[in-house]
Amino acid sequence: MIRMAVVGLGKMGVSHLSMIKAHEKVEVVAACDSTEYFLDLLNKHTGTPVYSDYSKMLDQTAIDGLILATPSAYHFDMMKEAMARGIHVFCEKPLTLDPGQSKELAALAQSKGLVNQVGYHYRFVGTFQEVKRLLDLGALGRVTHVLAEAYGPVVLRPKGSTWRSQRNAGGGCLYDYAAHPINLLNWYFGAPDAVGGTLIGKIFSKDTDDEVYSTLHYTSPNPLSAQLSVNWCDESQRKMTTKLTLWGTNGQICADRQEMQVYLREPHAGLADYRQGWNTRSTTHLTGPVWFYLRGEEYSAQLDYFVTAIAEKRAENINSFESASETDTVIAMLLADRSLTNGQGAALARAPTKAPAKKPFSFLGSR
Amino acid sequence: MDKLLFGDNQFFGVNHMSESKARAQAMRFRDTDAIMEVLDVALELGVRTFMCTTHERISEICDRVRTDPGRYAKFVFYPSMPYAHKYANAVTEEGMLGALRRFLPDEGRINAVLKGGLAVAKKDIRGMATPLIDAEMKMFRGLETPVIFLQNVVVDLLLGLGFYEAFRLFADHVRDSYGAEPGFITMNMPRLLQALEQVGIENPIICANINKLGFRMSGGIAANERALRTGRFRAIAMSVFASGAIPAEEAIKWVCDQPNIKSIVFGASSRSNIRHTCELVARYWPTPAEDLRPQRVAT
Numbered sequence: 001m002i003r004m005a006v007v008g009l010g011k012m013g014v015s016h017l018s019m020i021k022a023h024e025k026v027e028v029v030a031a032c033d034s035t036e037y038f039l040d041l042l043n044k045h046t047g048t049p050v051y052s053d054y055s056k057m058l059d060q061t062a063i064d065g066l067i068l069a070t071p072s073a074y075h076f077d078m079m080k081e082a083m084a085r086g087i088h089v090f091c092e093k094p095l096t097l098d099p100g101q102s103k104e105l106a107a108l109a110q111s112k113g114l115v116n117q118v119g120y121h122y123r124f125v126g127t128f129q130e131v132k133r134l135l136d137l138g139a140l141g142r143v144t145h146v147l148a149e150a151y152g153p154v155v156l157r158p159k160g161s162t163w164r165s166q167r168n169a170g171g172g173c174l175y176d177y178a179a180h181p182i183n184l185l186n187w188y189f190g191a192p193d194a195v196g197g198t199l200i201g202k203i204f205s206k207d208t209d210d211e212v213y214s215t216l217h218y219t220s221p222n223p224l225s226a227q228l229s230v231n232w233c234d235e236s237q238r239k240m241t242t243k244l245t246l247w248g249t250n251g252q253i254c255a256d257r258q259e260m261q262v263y264l265r266e267p268h269a270g271l272a273d274y275r276q277g278w279n280t281r282s283t284t285h286l287t288g289p290v291w292f293y294l295r296g297e298e299y300s301a302q303l304d305y306f307v308t309a310i311a312e313k314r315a316e317n318i319n320s321f322e323s324a325s326e327t328d329t330v331i332a333m334l335l336a337d338r339s340l341t342n343g344q345g346a347a348l349a350r351a352p353t354k355a356p357a358k359k360p361f362s363f364l365g366s367r
Numbered sequence: 368m369d370k371l372l373f374g375d376n377q378f379f380g381v382n383h384m385s386e387s388k389a390r391a392q393a394m395r396f397r398d399t400d401a402i403m404e405v406l407d408v409a410l411e412l413g414v415r416t417f418m419c420t421t422h423e424r425i426s427e428i429c430d431r432v433r434t435d436p437g438r439y440a441k442f443v444f445y446p447s448m449p450y451a452h453k454y455a456n457a458v459t460e461e462g463m464l465g466a467l468r469r470f471l472p473d474e475g476r477i478n479a480v481l482k483g484g485l486a487v488a489k490k491d492i493r494g495m496a497t498p499l500i501d502a503e504m505k506m507f508r509g510l511e512t513p514v515i516f517l518q519n520v521v522v523d524l525l526l527g528l529g530f531y532e533a534f535r536l537f538a539d540h541v542r543d544s545y546g547a548e549p550g551f552i553t554m555n556m557p558r559l560l561q562a563l564e565q566v567g568i569e570n571p572i573i574c575a576n577i578n579k580l581g582f583r584m585s586g587g588i589a590a591n592e593r594a595l596r597t598g599r600f601r602a603i604a605m606s607v608f609a610s611g612a613i614p615a616e617e618a619i620k621w622v623c624d625q626p627n628i629k630s631i632v633f634g635a636s637s638r639s640n641i642r643h644t645c646e647l648v649a650r651y652w653p654t655p656a657e658d659l660r661p662q663r664v665a666t
Contacts, residue, residue: 011458018527022558041492046529238380238389239452259385282384284582284612293554293585294523 001027002310005063007054007078008070009033009042012092012119016067019300021048022292025307030061054078063087065115065310067303072170076101083108088115090306094179095324097170099332102325109321115309117302117317118324120183122242124298124305126286127260128184131244131253134262135188137270140248143189146226148181152240154232158204165208172208174200174331178230180242183327185216185226191326192216192226198337203233214334257296258283368416368514368572371648372445372603373409373641374634375419378402383610392636399427408638410442412645418445418574418632420518423453426506433509447516447552448503455520496533497540504545514572515541516550526559535566548572550603557586557594570600574632577604579613579621595627603630616647623651 004026006017013033021028032051033039039050051057058081065088068078076096079089089109095102095118109116122128134140154176155165164171185192194217203210211231218224232240243256251264262279264271290300302319309317317323376382380393396402406417406428419425425446432439504515517537525533538549549572553559556575563571577595581588583606595602604625608618622631631648635641 011455014528015524018524021529022527022555042528045492045532048529238393239455241386243386256386258383258389282610282612284384284580284609287582289581289587290585292523292527292558293583294527295520297583 001025002307003027003029003062003064004067004307005030005032005057005061005065006067006069007032007057008068008074008092009035009038010069013067013069015294015299016069016303017048019292019294019303020067020307021046023304023307024291025311029063030057032057055081058082058085058087065090065306067306068092069119072097072175073168075170076105079105080108083112083114086112086114088306088310090115090117090119090303091321091324092119093183093324094118094170094175094328094331095321096328097168097175099325099329102321102328106321106325113315115306115314115317116321117306117309117319118321119302120180120319120324120327121296121298121302122180122184122257123187123318124301125257126283126288126297127255127257127281128244130260130281130286131246131255132188134253134271134274135246137268139250139262139264139268139271139274140246140253141250142222143224143246143248145224145247146185146189147243147245148185148226148228149244150177150181150230150232150240150242151234151237152177152232153235153237154240155204155210156233156235158206165205167208172205173210173230173232174212174334177232177240178212178228178334179327179331181228181230181244182330183324184242184244185228186323186326186330189218189224189226191329192333193219195330195333195337198334200334200338203231212334214337216330260286368601368603368630369414370630370652371414371645372416372418372630372632373406373414374605374632375417375422375425377634377636378405379420379422379424383606384612385610395636399424399431402428403431405636405641406442409635409641410439412638412641414641414645415441416443416445418447418516420450421446421448421503421506422450429506429510443511443513444507445514445516445550446504446507446512447518447550448500449518449521451518451520492533493536493540496536497544500537500540501544512545512547514550515545515547516552516572516574519552519554522551522553522559523555526553526555526562531562531566534563534568538568538571550574552605554583555585556602557590560594560597560600564599572601572603572629574603574605576606577602577622577625577628578607578609579618580609582606582609582612592625595625598627600627601629602627603632604628605632607631607633615643619644619647620651623648 002025004020006013006020009017009031017031020026028048030051031042031048032054034052036052039052042048043050066082068075068089068091070078072094075091079091082089095105164176196215196217198214200209201211210233212228214228216226216228241256246253250266254261259280259282262274264274264276267276268274287297290297292300377392378396380389382389432442541547541549551559551571552574554576556573559573576583584591604622607622608615622628633644635644
């Protein structure tokens with residue numbers, strides 16, 4: 001049995017706890033949070049050993065793997081402490097708020113030979129995995145442009161009182177939402193060489209961002225541009241929707257969590273099951289079964305992948321700290337670019353100055 | 368329970384296969400009239416049970432049914448609570464306790480529980496949960512709700528955590544306060560059956576994905592089939608078409624061949640689809656639901 005602890009029992013942490021407790025190879029040896037009221041309920045009704053002091057939990061419990069779902073600003077210190085004790089770590093995204101710290105954690109995990117994984121669950125979604133397969137086979141030819149979108153109904157009015165409503169705690173649309181499409185772009189194309197035209201704006205929030213738009217530029221192996229369009233104040237979406245549209249010299253792919261539409265100008269030799277013209281695939285066909293379902297197969301699958309990595313001492317990880325630090329780097333690039341271009345400065349091309357229009361002559365005079 | 372129950376996903380933009388289809392449906396059913404039209408067709412074709420989430424728009428449907436008791440004399444609701452996104456979004460915005468505060472009708476009570484410290488908290492899970500259930504049930508006042516379901520995200524969250532007493536609490540409250548049968552929706556049917564039996568809920572009503580594709584039948588199709596063969600619960604099959612991934616006839620035939628299924632819940636937006644499903648069920652499932660198949664004993 002893998003001895004697992006879950007730290008941070010907010011929305012993500014509780015659902016991780018529920019899924020991992022149901023895993024047949026796992027024994028949950030501790031759950032940790034600062035809300036003692038909730039810990040008490042959890043302990044009384046489920047028998048889970050609980051701690052409100054993280055260090056005390058690490059001191060008193062033998063733990064193989066840790067699932068960390070605390071506010072992002074706490075990730076760095078908590079993970080260092082865990083890894084120093086030789087504990088494998090699964091961390092919620094983003095890895096940290098500082099790419100330097102993320103790289104440091106990646107190096108530490110590497111040097112200690114610890115399994116390290118970040119919760120970018122879209123890499124476990126059937127459709128996005130199929131996009132990866134098609135791209136790796138070169139089905140689209142040379143990819144020329146990507147539109148990477150994420151929308152959802154998170155902030156719909158001017159209030160909010162959790163850490164998610166504060167940027168410096170790692171809240172906001174950039175870290176919470178935009179990180180996902182950025183991470184998918186990283187998976188497919190690596191890190192961009194430059195970003196431009198970044199707009200990170202507020203719609204309802206006071207202390208953080210609600211919308212993120214930017215252009216990502218890649219130069220190698222081929223020139224490629226990607227447009228990021230993210231808004232979490234969109235009530236027209238029932239829940240978070242992440243969507244990628246990719247154009248290539250041999251066609252187009254449009255994919256979200258549910259389905260994928262592929263247009264191929266020419267059939268591809270390596271893809272016997274895709275024809276010239278339109279092809280559609282749905283998650284129903286692309287998604288493998290999981291041992292326990294709570295809110296999407298991908299959430300279960302990523303935890304199983306973590307457990308299996310520990311059990312099999314597998315070194316490589318599809319969502320390693322290293323790969324997640326790439327996403328943190330892009331986020332830092334967006335923030336840097338935003339401070340250059342947000343609404344002013346030389347980076348914006350201005351409309352030519354117009355001469356004031358003459359008032360037309362009128363017998364009735366001006367109104 | 369009737370053999371065919373009518374679901375509501377199609378009315379609220381839920382489609383597991385396509386976002387664009389979901390959106391088109393959400394637009395088509397933006398007016399309650401459009402929903403009522405379809406419900407009337409279903410009723411006319413003999414499908415009189417509406418299994419619906421406690422989505423705020425359902426209250427409009429409840430109003431319509433209440434105002435025309437003649438027409439809807441046989442119409443029955445199977446509420447399924449809570450409408451999870453409402454809570455999930457609130458938790459993101461305001462945290463766990465903030466969300467609880469928002470949805471609990473009696474502000475004073477929850478605040479007393481939260482401020483009262485651990486001793487109070489230990490005793491009062493029931494005190495917190497029952498007002499939440501009552502708040503969700505308010506819209507159905509005066510209507511027939513013979514079965515009341517706990518919705519799958521909540522059921523499966525509690526199931527994973529191992530908080531089985533909550534099922535008991537729900538079952539007791541639904542029986543005592545509404546004279547209704549408790550039902551449980553899940554994506555993890557074999558595991559849930561064990562949990563419910565552990566807390567003494569005998570022969571429960573469980574609504575789970577049961578389809579030829581094995582789509583979202585966690586634990587595997589074999590374990591699900593084994594659980595069905597025990598005959599120790601009343602099964603309602605949902606997602607029988609796997610959101611349209613299985614052709615209708617093939618899907619219905621397969622489900623009707625499974626042992627111990629009491630009902631099928633399905634969603635449809637057109638008269639022809641509703642009629643087609645009714646015809647298929649009549650063809651492949653000709654006997655009355657209650658004595659449908661010999662109850663096999665667990666092996």
